[in-house]
Amino acid sequence: MKPIRLTQVLLLAFIMMDCGGKTNVNVYDNFDFNTLSPDLLATGEKVYANSCFPCHTYGTAGAASLFDFKEWDKVAEKGMDVILKSVMEGYQGANGVMPPKGNCWTCTDEEIRTSILYIFHEVKNNRLQSN
Ligand code: HEC
Structure with a gap:
């Protein structure tokens, strides 16, 4: 039997950590994010349109707009x-305050x-379109 190499053990540990979802990916x-279904996206859009839209569409009240790519990179x-x-x-961010929920x-x-x-889906699309 071949001895298990340290690199293999580390790789396995890394994979397991990732599956636990506890890392700050x-x-x-x-x-x-990468497996978002159309259904979930539609739910997200509905919530966004009802609640997040007033601040995050144009960057009102210090919020990052959906074109503030650098801000969203930091958040991501x-x-x-x-x-x-x-x-x-x-x-409470550097530019303003967001109410709970x-x-x-x-x-x-x-x-x-x-x-x-x-x-994040919209920000990613906006960035692709502006390139
Ligand atoms: C009243 C305005 C307002 C509304 C409504 C609002 N936000 Fe925000 N949001 C802000 C502000 C202001 C910040 C902080 C900006 C800064 O960094 O100073 C922020 C920050 C964020 C962040 C970054 C948090 C972090 O940890 O850096 C996320 C994500 C976010 N908002 C998502 C949402 C979502 C999702 C909704 C709707 C459910 C929403 N916001 C509704 C104003 C708002």
């Missing part, structure tokens, strides 16, 4: 867990999560 590399690096917490609890009082965790993924 950049949103653009996140499994959920935090990973979904941290970002979801920011929106659920409300967030982005003002969607009746939204569930899952709906908020979907609206965040929708934002």
